Amino acid sequence: MTTTAPAVEVRDLHKNYRGVExxxxxxxxxxxxxxFALLGPNGAxxxxxxxxxxxxRDRTSGTVSVLGVDPEHxxxxxxxxxxxxxxxSGEQGAATVREQLTHFAGFYPNPRDVDEVIAAVGLExxxxxxxxxxxxxxxxxxxxxxxxxxxxELLFLDEPTTGxxxxxxxxxxxxxxxxxxxxxxxxxxxxxxxEAAQLSDRAGIVADxxxxxxxxxxxxxGAAARVPLVRWTRxxxxxxxxxxxxxxFVAHLTTSGEPERLEVIRPSLEDIYxxxxxx
Amino acid sequence: xxxTIPTRTVVTPARIVRNGFSRIRYxxxxxxxxxxxxxxxxxxxxxxxxxxxVAFSSSNFFGKDAAGHSVSAAAYYLPGMLAAGVLLxxxxxxxxxxxGEKSDGTLKRLAGTPLSVTSYFIGKIGRALITGVxxxxxxxxxxxxxxxxxxxxxxxxxxxFAWVFLLGVTTCAILGIGLSALPRSGKxxxxxxxxxxxxxxxxSGVYLAFTNLPTWLQNVASxxxxxxxxxxxxxxxxxxxxxxxxxGGSWNLPGVAIALAIWLVVxxxxxxxxxxxxxxxx
Numbered sequence: 001m002t003t004t005a006p007a008v009e010v011r012d013l014h015k016n017y018r019g020v021e022x023x024x025x026x027x028x029x030x031x032x033x034x035x036f037a038l039l040g041p042n043g044a045x046x047x048x049x050x051x052x053x054x055x056x057r058d059r060t061s062g063t064v065s066v067l068g069v070d071p072e073h074x075x076x077x078x079x080x081x082x083x084x085x086x087x088x089s090g091e092q093g094a095a096t097v098r099e100q101l102t103h104f105a106g107f108y109p110n111p112r113d114v115d116e117v118i119a120a121v122g123l124e125x126x127x128x129x130x131x132x133x134x135x136x137x138x139x140x141x142x143x144x145x146x147x148x149x150x151x152x153e154l155l156f157l158d159e160p161t162t163g164x165x166x167x168x169x170x171x172x173x174x175x176x177x178x179x180x181x182x183x184x185x186x187x188x189x190x191x192x193x194x195e196a197a198q199l200s201d202r203a204g205i206v207a208d209x210x211x212x213x214x215x216x217x218x219x220x221x222g223a224a225a226r227v228p229l230v231r232w233t234r235x236x237x238x239x240x241x242x243x244x245x246x247x248x249f250v251a252h253l254t255t256s257g258e259p260e261r262l263e264v265i266r267p268s269l270e271d272i273y274x275x276x277x278x279x
Numbered sequence: 280x281x282x283t284i285p286t287r288t289v290v291t292p293a294r295i296v297r298n299g300f301s302r303i304r305y306x307x308x309x310x311x312x313x314x315x316x317x318x319x320x321x322x323x324x325x326x327x328x329x330x331x332x333v334a335f336s337s338s339n340f341f342g343k344d345a346a347g348h349s350v351s352a353a354a355y356y357l358p359g360m361l362a363a364g365v366l367l368x369x370x371x372x373x374x375x376x377x378x379g380e381k382s383d384g385t386l387k388r389l390a391g392t393p394l395s396v397t398s399y400f401i402g403k404i405g406r407a408l409i410t411g412v413x414x415x416x417x418x419x420x421x422x423x424x425x426x427x428x429x430x431x432x433x434x435x436x437x438x439x440f441a442w443v444f445l446l447g448v449t450t451c452a453i454l455g456i457g458l459s460a461l462p463r464s465g466k467x468x469x470x471x472x473x474x475x476x477x478x479x480x481x482x483s484g485v486y487l488a489f490t491n492l493p494t495w496l497q498n499v500a501s502x503x504x505x506x507x508x509x510x511x512x513x514x515x516x517x518x519x520x521x522x523x524x525x526x527g528g529s530w531n532l533p534g535v536a537i538a539l540a541i542w543l544v545v546x547x548x549x550x551x552x553x554x555x556x557x558x559x560x561x
Contacts, residue, residue: 069286077288089383090383091380091384094313103301104392107393
């Protein structure tokens with residue numbers, strides 16, 4: 001039985017910018033073939049972490065291994081195994097979608113088919129349009145297409161669906177499921193918690209330069225955070241009660257009259273997340 | 280534990296060259312889709328040649344050829360505009376273009392791909408060469424057809440043109456890559472680069488007759504490549520009767536070759552030291 005080393009290993013990662021500690025000791029692994037979501041508020045350190053892994057930034061201390069290579073010394077052959085979708089940029093876009101993808105495909109040893117990638121991101125009708133003429137969401141889809149054109153082993157997606165309409169997001173999710181089934185390892189940052197829940201196997205939550213939580217999506221925050229909440233109003237006062245047996249609790253509640261605005265809430269990932277980052 | 284698939288060598292020298300040619304094609308297409316770059320670097324010398332040729336069309340103070348015919352304004356200005364074109368297509372265009380690519384995220388995106396910096400440079404220099412050739416052809420054609428400028432028939436003159444042009448474009452392109460580090464942002468690039476290029480044109484014998492400048496200014500201009508480039512171009516297109524009017528009474532082609540070669544080396548060092556895909560931690 002062969003044990004595959006993690007695609008990404010991060011140990012005690014620190015990053016200071018002119019005395020400001022952006023990362024204060026982050027540890028995580030991403031298994032080969034896994035989809036891992038890095039969540040957290042703006043400025044928490046998500047992009048700093050991902051850019052260190054991509055080789056764009058040097059770390060202050062700690063160890064990092066990406067596909068067995070230290071990103072600070074990653075050469076072209078290493079980059080040929082990665083796909084990077086950065087946060088959106090303002091390039092000139094003086095090439096058409098097909099020209100751009102064909103050109104970038106040439107950089108890689110074993111690229112995907114250009115037309116298949118154009119179809120996968122739903123830009124068939126825009127294939128011959130100049131990128132600068134596209135809408136923000138369409139340009140973002142070109143970014144995603146450029147990230148996967150090289151058939152990467154490891155794909156970085158930094159807020160990939162910003163500016164997508166709901167249909168484009170669903171299409172993007174389908175694409176990611178397909179990449180996962182092909183064995184691509186994916187590191188995703190997003191502000192859409194439903195997206196993280198939908199796509200990722202595990203998630204880490206970064207707040208204030210630290211990883212405050214890590215685990216499979218359905219265990220994030222621990223069992224206590226998932227206990228259903230019963231909320232009701234009586235005599236103008238809002239009451240809340242966390243209970244594992246909400247049905248029994250509500251039945252008991254109604255013995256003293258019908259409560260106003262009765263709700264039974266199962267905390268969503270978003271609720272748990274907000275609780276975690278607020279600490 | 281380290282059972283991760285080892286990284287194979289996939290970016291071979293052959294691929295680097297192939298990607299370089301792919302970049303030339305890509306850069307060339309992109310260049311002609313940007314209206315302002317086409318005007319300020321490609322058509323500018325053409326417009327200036329037209330203006331000077333028309334403005335001084337009845338002037339006869341540009342000297343006489345061996346047969347005693349006056350040299351026309353168009354004939355006099357053609358070599359200067361060819362030299363200016365090389366400077367604009369090479370230095371100005373690349374310096375502004377790369378500074379822009381640095382700040383708009385183009386270089387950051389390329390830095391995340393297995394594209395080699397060498398391929399990127401091949402693309403930039405190749406584009407400067409192709410646009411430079413087209414520009415020179417357009418200038419010569421305009422001078423010949425619209426203003427009746429006599430074009431050399433001597434093969435040796437064209438050989439001189441070929442090496443001055445090739446050395447000039449390459450030197451200017453590489454200097455452009457080096458100078459792209461100077462502007463702090465893509466937005467300020469035009470404001471930083473154009474004055475440098477404009478001053479060089481005024482002191483290097485492009486718009487004003489070089490020998491009419493004060494000696495100290497001639498000496499200053501002689502430190503920079505454009506003066507030599509213009510001189511080399513004059514040796515090709517002006518009648519030999521005008522050689523005596525040059526500084527030192529000679530076209531001094533060895534001097535042209537040496538000056539351009541020195542600037543080529545300076546440019547290579549500058550580009551090597553200053554060029555980065557991205558400024559880490561910026």
